[in-house]
Amino acid sequence: MRVFAPLTSKATYRRWVYLVLGGAISVPYLLFSAVAVPSLLPFVTTLERATLVGGLLTLLVLAGTAFLPAVHVLESTAVRELLDDPVPDAPAKPRTRRGRRRAATMFVLHVVAGFVVSFFSLLAPVMIGLSVSAVFTGQLFRTGDGGAVTVPAGWASAWLPVVFVLGVVLLVYAVGAVGGLLRRAAAGLLGMTAADRIARLERRTEQLAERNRLARELHDSVGHALSVVTVQAGAARRTLRTDPAFTERALGAIEESARTALDDLDHVLGLLREEAAGRTPQPLLTGLPGLFETTRLAGTEVTAEVRGDLAAVPAVVSREVYRILQECLTNAVRHAGRVPVTAVVEVGPHSLVARVANPLGSGPGRSGGGRGVRGMTERVTALGGELSAGRVAERWEVVVRVPWGSRR
Incomplete structure (x- = not known):
């Protein structure tokens, strides 16, 4: 009762x-x-x-x-x-x-x-x-x-x-x-109280933004490494008996790409665990020569032109644009096959313009942009810049414009 x-x-x-x-x-x-x-x-x-x-x-x-x-x-x-x-x-x-x-x-x-x-x-x-x-x-x-x-x-x-x-x-x-x-x-x-709820929503927004950023980091760095490893492993398998020298170079590219991916993964896991020891430095635009060389080892011809001082680019812009260029090269390897890629980076006093273009090739192609293009757009938007990606005649072209300082 x-x-x-x-x-x-x-x-x-x-x-x-x-x-x-x-x-x-x-x-x-x-x-x-x-x-x-x-x-x-x-x-x-x-x-x-x-x-x-x-x-x-x-x-x-x-x-x-x-x-x-x-x-x-x-x-x-x-x-x-x-x-x-x-x-x-x-x-x-x-x-x-x-x-x-x-x-x-x-x-x-x-x-x-x-x-x-x-x-x-x-x-x-x-x-x-x-x-x-x-x-x-x-x-x-x-x-x-x-x-x-x-x-x-x-x-x-x-x-x-x-x-x-x-x-x-x-x-x-x-x-x-x-x-x-x-x-x-x-x-x-x-x-x-209302103030507590607003503060909680702000913290939640910051957490979601950080999660999205880390997801982009993993997508760009590990995705690039896996694309290179996949292409090089296939090439090494085909030339294992006929061209040992090329096979050795391909295995070296796989090793280097895997090591870089592990460093990036360790960095992201360090952020998730809040462990200072695991936070390895993130790559900057000054590391572009190594990125271009790794892509060449994957069998993709890369023609690169850099105008201006990459070291003068603010760190936050340098990190994000590096990841964008890395994603562009990854997409070229993944979707277009072995086609030549042209990359141009122009550094001005208060802005940066980067262009990456490649023929559409005979790969599986693209349907207008997936998570990779969406991730690049989010990076550029966070910097207050602009990004365009799409077909131009028979080429796929990505153009990034990022201002900073007094020009923002």
């Missing part, structure tokens, strides 16, 4: 643990009050006034410590584990003043309610024991002035233990109700 559900519900007893935790946290504040009240007696003259002022001071200390970051973590953890996580998206440490005030309010409510419930939780079993003893002795408990509260001995007072047992049952219902109220309070106080 629903009337007895709180007595058997696990949630009730988790809430009881939550409230008892609040009672345990209240102990240092009670000790502070026990020290503060006697200290105030010489100034306020009466015990009642000292108790009132001491209680207010204790509440002020409680409210002050409620703003500590460690307290916020403790409270959010207790709410998540013992109150069935009413706000699963709430941060452990609020990032705004309003969020910290609301978290502090929740902590104060937890401690105050926990003290009251813990007091009665400790008192209930003691009173049950005293009531059972009173049936036989006729004395319930002694008072502070040396007197005693007496009851009739024997069956005349047999109802006392029953009353206190019912009191424990009522306490269970009270715990369920108070815990439910605190759970609703937590949903309102610890829920994410």
Whole structure:
């Protein structure tokens, strides 16, 4: 029956643990009050006034410590584990003043309610024991002035233990109700504010952007290496017996491409694991001669022309354009077959223009651009530049324009 559900519900007893935790946290504040009240007696003259002022001071200390970051973590953890996580998206440490005030309010409510419930939780079993003893002795408990509260001995007072047992049952219902109220309070106080949600969305956006960037890194570097390895392995297999010298060069190209791909993979994995040791330097435009030579070893004729100082290109532009040119060469090897490729890189004072073109050839061809072209476009867009890729007569041409500095 629903009337007895709180007595058997696990949630009730988790809430009881939550409230008892609040009672345990209240102990240092009670000790502070026990020290503060006697200290105030010489100034306020009466015990009642000292108790009132001491209680207010204790509440002020409680409210002050409620703003500590460690307290916020403790409270959010207790709410998540013992109150069935009413706000699963709430941060452990609020990032705004309003969020910290609301978290502090929740902590104060937890401690105050926990003290009251813990007091009665400790008192209930003691009173049950005293009531059972009173049936036989006729004395319930002694008072502070040396007197005693007496009851009739024997069956005349047999109802006392029953009353206190019912009191424990009522306490269970009270715990369920108070815990439910605190759970609703937590949903309102610890829920994410608008500023927290915006900050979370910004972090999520940064994470997605980083994931996309790493995906492009893997696609460009490892994809290029695999394309070269595939072509060279096929050529080495065909010339293994007829042209040992060419086979040796092809195997050397495979080795170099695989080593480069492993370095790039190690770099990306280092970023994912946040390990500084695994973050090898990313290639820059100054490494273009090596890229062109690796592509030539794959059997593709590359005619390259560089105008201007590649070392003068800003690092972020240099890294991204290198990857774009690497993707262009990979696409030429993969889609056009063994056709000549022309690459021209012009470096100006505040901009860079790169052109890569090749005949359409007899390979599987392209359907207008897949993930590779999309990845190149994303790189250029992030730099504030422009990219065009497509058929021009019987050629496939990619043109990249990237400004920087005062020309952006």
